Amino acid sequence: MIFFLVGYFKELEEELKKHPLCAFICSLALSKRKITIHFLLEGIKKIIHYQEVAKWMAEENISPEQLEELLKQEKAQL
Numbered sequence: 001m002i003f004f005l006v007g008y009f010k011e012l013e014e015e016l017k018k019h020p021l022c023a024f025i026c027s028l029a030l031s032k033r034k035i036t037i038h039f040l041l042e043g044i045k046k047i048i049h050y051q052e053v054a055k056w057m058a059e060e061n062i063s064p065e066q067l068e069e070l071l072k073q074e075k076a077q078l
Contacts, residue, residue, distance in 0.1 A: 009037045028046045028047065
């Protein structure tokens with residue numbers, strides 16, 4: 001999908017700018033309502049990272065609360 005977007009973004013740019021899902025994905029990358037290939041790819045990257053963390057949490061039986069506690073401990077050490 002990424003290769004398709006990069007290869008055809010210019011041709012699809014006007015259609016993508018009107019699509020609500022594209023706008024949402026770009027907003028994940030803090031795009032300030034800009035829809036560009038950069039923000040689209042950054043948003044997709046965030047979605048993939050989220051999926052990786054969610055999968056890891058499920059595999060290790062880690063609750064959101066436990067993850068939050070782990071993050072607090074890491075921040076305290078910095």
